[in-house]
Each structure stands twice: as C-alpha cells, then as structure tokens.
Amino acid sequence: MKFRTRLRVTFVTIIVLPLVLTALAFSGIGLYLMNVHQGFPAVDLDYTAMTENMREVVDATDQVFSCLKEQAEADASRLADMQYLEELNSGIARRTTYIIVRKGDGLYYAGNEEAAEVIFSRLPGYGERDLSEDPGIYYDDLDKFVKQLDFLFPDGSRGSAFVVTKVNSLISRKLLVDMFVAILLILSFTGFMLTRWIRRGVFNPINELNAAMRKIKEGNFEYALETDAKGEIGDLYRNYEDMRLRLKENDEENRESEKQNRELVSNISHDLKTPITAIKGYVEGIMDGVADTPEKMDKYIKTIYNKANDMERLINELTYYSGIDNNRIPYNFHRINVADYFGDCVEEVGLDLEQKNIELNYSNLTQPDTIVIADPEQMKKVINNIISNSVKYLDKSRGIIDIRILDETDSIRIEIEDNGKGIAQKDLPKIFERFYRTDASRNSAQGGSGIGLSIVRKIIEDHGGYIWATSREGEGTCMHFVLRKYVELQDEKQVTI
Structure with missing residues (x-):
C-alpha cells in the first residue's frame, strides 16, 4: 500500500x-x-429522555394526562375500554411514558407491564391526594414522574389512571x-x-x-530481501534487490579483475624474465670474452637484438590490449571492398610466409563488389595475429595456411586454416581468453604473450561480428570470423545489414 x-x-x-x-x-x-x-426493555429505549430537563418531562406527561382528563369528563366509561387505552398508550411519542389504570386495588391496564410492577405498589390510593392542586408525584429513587386521575368504572368501581414518565433531568454522573x-x-x-x-x-x-544496508556496508551481498508488497515499500525492496545484485556482480567482476591483474603481473614477469635472462647471459659471455671471434660476436649481438625485439613486442601488445580493452583506441571505420582489401593483405603476408617455407593458399568466393564497414588497420592486425599464431604452432616440415572468404547472404565469413599441431577440445573454448596458452608449462620457446587471440576477438566484436575456432589435434586449426555486409539502397540511403 x-x-x-x-x-x-x-x-x-x-x-x-x-x-x-x-x-x-x-x-x-x-x-x-x-x-x-x-426496568425498561430494549424496545422501549428513548434516548431523548437522557438529555431533556424536568420541564420537558412534565410537558410530555401533561399532554397524555390532558387526553385522559378530557375523556374522563366527556365519557369516563371509555377509560375502562382496553382498546382505547392501548391506542392511547401506543400513540405516546415518548417510549418512556406509559399509562397505568388501576381498578379497585388491582392492576387493570399497564402500558409497560415490567415497569408497572416496580411502581404499582407505591402509587397513591383513590382519593388520597388533592388532585386539583397537586401537579404530580416524583419518585426520586425510581426517577419516575407520575400524574394521577381518579374516576369511576361503569359498574361503580373506583378507578385511577396514572401517567408515568421516566425522568433524567440531565445526563447522570x-x-x-x-x-x-x-x-x-x-x-x-x-x-x-x-x-x-x-x-x-x-x-x-x-x-x-536498515539491516540489509548494514550487510551491504560490511560487504555481504548475499542478504536478499523478498516481498510481494506494493507501493513505496515494495519499490524500495525491489530497488534494494537490484542494487544488491549489481553490487554483487561488480564485486565478482572486481575480484575477477584483481585475479587477472595478479595473473597479468605473474605472466609479464615470466614472459619478460626469459628474454632478459638470455640477454644477460649473452652480455656476460661478451664481457667474459667467450665471443672471441667475429662470428660469435655477431651471433651474440643478433641474439641480444632479437630478444630485445621480443620484449618490445610483448610490451606493445600489452599496451595495445590495455587501450582497446578500455575503449581508448578509436576506430576509423571505412567502406572496404572485400576482394581488394584481402587481396592486398594476402600479398603482404605471403612474402613473409614464403621466406619461412610456408605455403599460402587464398580463395575469395564473394562477389567482386562486396563491401564491409571496417577499420583497415585493426582488421589487418586481426589477420596478422591469427597467421602469426598459426605460424608459431606449425609442426610439419611443409607448413600450409589457407585463407578463404565465403559469402553468407548478408555477411561474409573469413576462414584461416593451418596444418599445425591443433588444439585439444578441452582447450578450444579458452583460447580467446587473456594470457591463455594451451601449454600449461608456459614454455616461451615459441614466443608470444598469450593475448594475441584475445585482441582478435575484441576487435571482431567491436566490428559487430563474432569469431570461433575449430580444430583437430595433429591435423590443424581453423579460425572463423564473420563480418556484416554493407548494402547501399537505390535511393542512396546507406545502411548495414
């Protein structure tokens, strides 16, 4: 409520x-x-009697008494008529006023029999009082006001008519x-x-x-509040639950982030330690005179240079990933012709692969005018990272890399397949995670930081596409990623689907 x-x-x-x-x-x-x-029954209750004064009680009694007196003077025999008495009594406006008629010493008629029994024995006898001067009798202990009229019955018997009214001059204490x-x-x-x-x-x-908020303050995000209440209270409960779930989610993300940061420090230390150790070893060799010939000196210097390049590449990848993960690297999207762009990319990487004795096959099954919206530099990084990853894990004497571009109606699918050693099925879902390597020992002999494929996934997702991998151990791995086509309408309005 x-x-x-x-x-x-x-x-x-x-x-x-x-x-x-x-x-x-x-x-x-x-x-x-x-x-x-x-002694009044519930049906005879008259609440006006509780607040009226004595004058009003006397006036009400006099009205009934006047009727009786006029009738006695006109025809006293009617006072012996039960029907007349009943009609007169029922016509009294006050329920606490009623008529008693006595014949001789006995009760002849009573408008309220229960109340009459209380007062009848105390009523004055026939001719005991001077009725011409006496206005009435007040019974203080009974709170009754009585007026008497004496008359004779048709058979000559003495009779008296009494008008009895209950008295409450004011509300009682x-x-x-x-x-x-x-x-x-x-x-x-x-x-x-x-x-x-x-x-x-x-x-x-x-x-x-309040108790729930104290739990939140203490870092306990498991204290749930459930209610079916409506209105502001129900809204407060539901808002608390939304806040608690968000805080719990953020806390879990922070814990995971801290875990990843610790892992990052550990990974960086491991990946930097190997080339630094090698550099120190070769420098010590030069200082100790081990490289005593020009050939050895040249070999040592080239090795030091290559290790320094490995360190630089690792730092650049870390810096790049940090920037792209925090959305600090802007994308420059352009309309790109698929055939022209991927043809140039294949030609560029083909020269490098040829020097490494790796065969490169390329096929484009899309229409010549197929266009996508992409950032050319970032997409080139995707292709280079995937091919570089394939090269690292080639274990055949003759390496083969196939690049295929397939048409899928409203999108294109790019496949980059190698004949390397492949990836185990248990490791396949994790290869796009940061710093994940299929070699648990993290042997860096093959180089790499373990974040190349995570960068690839991030770039593809920022382009509105998605990526996945298929692999068979001992046969090779294939990377698949999908990009949406660009379609230009006839009215020159440009949209992507």
Missing part, C-alpha cells in the same frame, strides 16, 4: 472509528443504565464516568491498532532495509 493511501486510511480511521465506537458505547451504556436499572472511561478505552484501542498497523507496514520493513 502506498504511503499516501496509508495516510488517508489513518486519517479516516482516526475520525470515523472513535465516533462509531463512541456511539456504540453510548448506546450500550444508556441501554444498561435505563433498562437494567430502571455515572453515565459521564462510564462514557469517559469508554472514550479513553476507544482512543487507546484506536491508537494501538493504528500504531501496530503502521509499525507492520512501515517501520518493520524500514528496519529490515
């Missing part, structure tokens, strides 16, 4: 609930005081005390229920969120 709705419900409850409960309490207490103590206690209990109950409701709906969830 939303806070706004919760506040509206609280506002309405604070107003309506106490009013309803107070009304019920007032009715119950009034019923108890008027009916239990005064007991009612005030009881109502005060009732209102106090009602307000306490209302406050308790609202406090409990708000506590369950607001404070408890906030306390849970």
